[in-house]
Amino acid sequence: MAAELDVVNLLLIAGGTLAIPLLAFIVSFLLWPSALIKVYYWYWRRTLGLQVHYADRGGYRFCYSCRGKRDGMRPSILMLHSFSAHKDTWLTLVKYLPKHLHIVCVDMPGHEGTTRTDTDDYSIVGQAMRIHQFVESIRLNRKPFHVVGTSMGGNVAGVYAATYPNDICSITLICPDGLKQPHESKFDNHLQDLERSNYTLNIPLIPTTPEEMEDMFRLCSHVRFKIPQQILQGLVDVREPHNSFYEQVFLEIVSEKSRYALQEHLHLITAPVQVIWGKQDQVVDVSGVTVITETLPGCKVDLLENCGHSVVLERPCRTAKLILDFIILQQEARGGTKKSS
Numbered sequence: 269m270a271a272e273l274d275v276v277n278l279l280l281i282a283g284g285t286l287a288i289p290l291l292a293f294i295v296s297f298l299l300w301p302s303a304l305i306k307v308y309y310w311y312w313r314r315t316l317g318l319q320v321h322y323a324d325r326g327g328y329r330f331c332y333s334c335r336g337k338r339d340g341m342r343p344s345i346l347m348l349h350s351f352s353a354h355k356d357t358w359l360t361l362v363k364y365l366p367k368h369l370h371i372v373c374v375d376m377p378g379h380e381g382t383t384r385t386d387t388d389d390y391s392i393v394g395q396a397m398r399i400h401q402f403v404e405s406i407r408l409n410r411k412p413f414h415v416v417g418t419s420m421g422g423n424v425a426g427v428y429a430a431t432y433p434n435d436i437c438s439i440t441l442i443c444p445d446g447l448k449q450p451h452e453s454k455f456d457n458h459l460q461d462l463e464r465s466n467y468t469l470n471i472p473l474i475p476t477t478p479e480e481m482e483d484m485f486r487l488c489s490h491v492r493f494k495i496p497q498q499i500l501q502g503l504v505d506v507r508e509p510h511n512s513f514y515e516q517v518f519l520e521i522v523s524e525k526s527r528y529a530l531q532e533h534l535h536l537i538t539a540p541v542q543v544i545w546g547k548q549d550q551v552v553d554v555s556g557v558t559v560i561t562e563t564l565p566g567c568k569v570d571l572l573e574n575c576g577h578s579v580v581l582e583r584p585c586r587t588a589k590l591i592l593d594f595i596i597l598q599q600e601a602r603g604g605t606k607k608s609s
Contacts (some may be wrong), residue, residue, distance in 0.1 A: 331381025
């Protein structure tokens with residue numbers, strides 16, 4: 269009887285031990301989904317071996333995560349995320365890259381953990397200058413590196429490669445904006461409505477409700493993700509304190525100064541270029557590829573079937589392989605290394 273009681277007590281203790289974190293998860297999911305989202309990112313950074321660091325330059329602080337060490341085998345990879353996103357955007361892609369590669373994911377100017385000021389220049393050229401400050405602060409350009417940019421980050425990456433050619437050995441542009449596409453996208457129609465309203469209408473890329481968040485996912489992704497209402501609310505809660513800043517940046521990057529910045533700088537890019545684009549992109553129409561190839565006929569183009577604007581989220585494994593294959597191809601062309609991953 270005493271032994272049976274001991275077993276019951278052990279089961280009760282074990283059940284209680286499991287119940288506490290389970291209950292905490294349920295409460296967080298229902299009441300504080302935004303906290304759960306932050307824990308999720310923290311967990312995946314830790315699981316993938318990414319560490320968060322800060323770099324200061326001239327009173328400006330950059331937040332970034334990195335993995336791996338610089339070596340003579342492969343170039344470092346700098347990743348520039350899209351508008352209103354953050355360094356953790358790349359987690360789904362980093363998962364499929366070799367762990368020995370030196371990868372740096374930085375929060376773009378004003379985003380997440382990087383310094384935000386009301387007087388900073390958030391134009392595409394201004395952001396490229398800030399990223400150059402970051403590169404110099406961590407001495408990433410001691411050796412030419414590969415830069416990857418998606419959407420707004422692709423626009424900045426292209427301008428960076430054109431402005432600081434000695435820093436770059438190759439570049440990957442993923443659904444980059446900053447081009448005058450031959451065909452309009454669904455988002456272009458939204459943008460025209462916004463301009464006619466003098467920007468009094470809600471900006472589709474700055475959701476303020478779970479319903480608007482769901483609409484943004486439908487706009488940005490061809491793949492339909494089933495996201496619980498609580499998580500949608502959590503995503504809104506995480507973004508809401510930054511919405512006025514996002515509006516400021518949005519108005520800057522669609523202004524005359526920045527809207528076609530990539531296109532205006534394409535002819536100055538000397539590094540090998542790879543373009544990856546989702547064929548069903550509703551934000552930046554895939555016809556933008558022709559604009560790039562007309563100026564850079566030697567660039568490598570990979571178009572992804574059944575994929576929208578959120579290439580990194582929709583096709584992370586395929587995208588990681590394409591980027592790695594491109595980097596290896598460029599190294600072999602330069603006679604750098606034997607083929608290996």
